[in-house]
Amino acid sequence: MKSPGKVLLAGALTVGTIAALAGCSSGDGAASADGKIHLVVAPVLPGATADALKALGDRVAEFNKANPDIVVKAIEYQWTGTTFAAELAGGTLPDVFNVPFTDSKTLANNGQLADITTPFKKTATADKWNKNVLDVATGDDGKIYGIPWGPYAMALSYNREIFQKAGLDPDKPPTTLDEIAQDAKTISEKVPGVAGYMQMTQGNTGGWELATLTQALGGRFEQVGADGKVTVNTNNDQTKQGLAWLKSMRWDDESMGKNFLFDWSGINEAFASGKIAMYMSGSDVIGSLMQANGFDQTKYGVATFPVASDANAGILSGGNVDVVNVKDTPEQIAAAVKWIDFYRTQPTVDKDAAIKNAQTLQAGNQAVNAPTLPVFDKETWEQNQEWIKPYANIPAENLKPFTDNIFDQTIVPEPPAHTQDLYGALDAVVQAVLTDKNADVDTLLSGVDKKIQALVDADS
Numbered sequence: 001m002k003s004p005g006k007v008l009l010a011g012a013l014t015v016g017t018i019a020a021l022a023g024c025s026s027g028d029g030a031a032s033a034d035g036k037i038h039l040v041v042a043p044v045l046p047g048a049t050a051d052a053l054k055a056l057g058d059r060v061a062e063f064n065k066a067n068p069d070i071v072v073k074a075i076e077y078q079w080t081g082t083t084f085a086a087e088l089a090g091g092t093l094p095d096v097f098n099v100p101f102t103d104s105k106t107l108a109n110n111g112q113l114a115d116i117t118t119p120f121k122k123t124a125t126a127d128k129w130n131k132n133v134l135d136v137a138t139g140d141d142g143k144i145y146g147i148p149w150g151p152y153a154m155a156l157s158y159n160r161e162i163f164q165k166a167g168l169d170p171d172k173p174p175t176t177l178d179e180i181a182q183d184a185k186t187i188s189e190k191v192p193g194v195a196g197y198m199q200m201t202q203g204n205t206g207g208w209e210l211a212t213l214t215q216a217l218g219g220r221f222e223q224v225g226a227d228g229k230v231t232v233n234t235n236n237d238q239t240k241q242g243l244a245w246l247k248s249m250r251w252d253d254e255s256m257g258k259n260f261l262f263d264w265s266g267i268n269e270a271f272a273s274g275k276i277a278m279y280m281s282g283s284d285v286i287g288s289l290m291q292a293n294g295f296d297q298t299k300y301g302v303a304t305f306p307v308a309s310d311a312n313a314g315i316l317s318g319g320n321v322d323v324v325n326v327k328d329t330p331e332q333i334a335a336a337v338k339w340i341d342f343y344r345t346q347p348t349v350d351k352d353a354a355i356k357n358a359q360t361l362q363a364g365n366q367a368v369n370a371p372t373l374p375v376f377d378k379e380t381w382e383q384n385q386e387w388i389k390p391y392a393n394i395p396a397e398n399l400k401p402f403t404d405n406i407f408d409q410t411i412v413p414e415p416p417a418h419t420q421d422l423y424g425a426l427d428a429v430v431q432a433v434l435t436d437k438n439a440d441v442d443t444l445l446s447g448v449d450k451k452i453q454a455l456v457d458a459d460s
Helices: 050-066 081-090 101-109 117-121 131-137 160-165 177-190 205-216 237-253 264-272 286-293 330-349 351-363 378-391 396-403 419-435 441-459
Strands: 037-044 070-076 096-100 147-159 222-224 230-232 278-282 300-304 315-324
Touching (some): 037 050, 050 330, 070 330, 131 315, 147 330, 160 177, 160 300, 177 278, 205 419, 237 419, 300 396, 330 351, 330 378, 351 378
Parallel strands (some): 037 096
Antiparallel strands (some): 147 278
């Protein structure tokens, strides 16, 4: 899933006169009466802030001025899997829109996205991409169908001030599940009223975070056979190991507080108010904590989430992919890639764009140097961090437990089939483990497998 509620300001959200939505591609492509290539792009969700829309407007004007043969019109639009097919058939999709990591490869393989391989390879950054990130936009045919942006890796967020109150070193956060449990117990004992550790359990987030635990231990919820058939198996050893870890902290250590019904916004609020010391979330969550919860970023600490030594273990990642309407002309597709590269990619690799982006974020009290999953190599990332350093508003040393180690972690995508249905079904399992000491995990997980497998089988 996308990091829920994420502030969509990649490349510094930027829009001038923003049309209200409904999508709809320009439809006239290179055959426009004015001889220009027209594009309708959808870089913001409905409800974007006034500052974000103004910034986007400035960027659109900048792009149009630099590319007089292309006319970009920006709209507010939100992609959903339930409406996509109808919008595609009805011709109401924008020329450029974004889809989540979980859906891009499937849409590409189904022929529902434009092949952008040729213009993509002409971009200056084509050879710089982190292959694990670009893979989500690569079809089984090896062609490129989108440009990823804003990727996050699941991480361990923690309150440095609470660590200090508990006598723990905030510069040395836990690096194993056992150490998380030990620190959580210490915090719950020494700082009354604070849950040492907590995970989300509602709104599909319980399943999302259980997927992270499972993959970090080397397991998978779904297996894809050579014939493409998906087999659902949440009732596996790693998932049960992760649930046992949660159960031990909840019932044996009593280090998870009293409230066990948290969604994404709820747990962020509890963390920001000092009721939770550690929790799992996307590595970019500090941006939302600052904007939505008024959290003092100097108290924030983040570390890579512990990954087992198992060869199959890795950290779950997610994010967005900008894609192009499959009905667009070759001229529109080339222009669309030029826009995406300008808007999403250049603030990472171009000094002037990076600085302008950082200034815009800083002025809006948004996170300038929030830790994300690097889309390019380490050298490119380090250069970008040097450019934006004068505007950074999160202490860089607080982020080191994440930024120093993320390049060494294996990135694993989310389960591919009926992802949100799967996560939603698993919410109840996580809730049961945290509220019923005698919860029958095997029966609960087997029920999930049966339910989701039926949905998968119905697709074929």
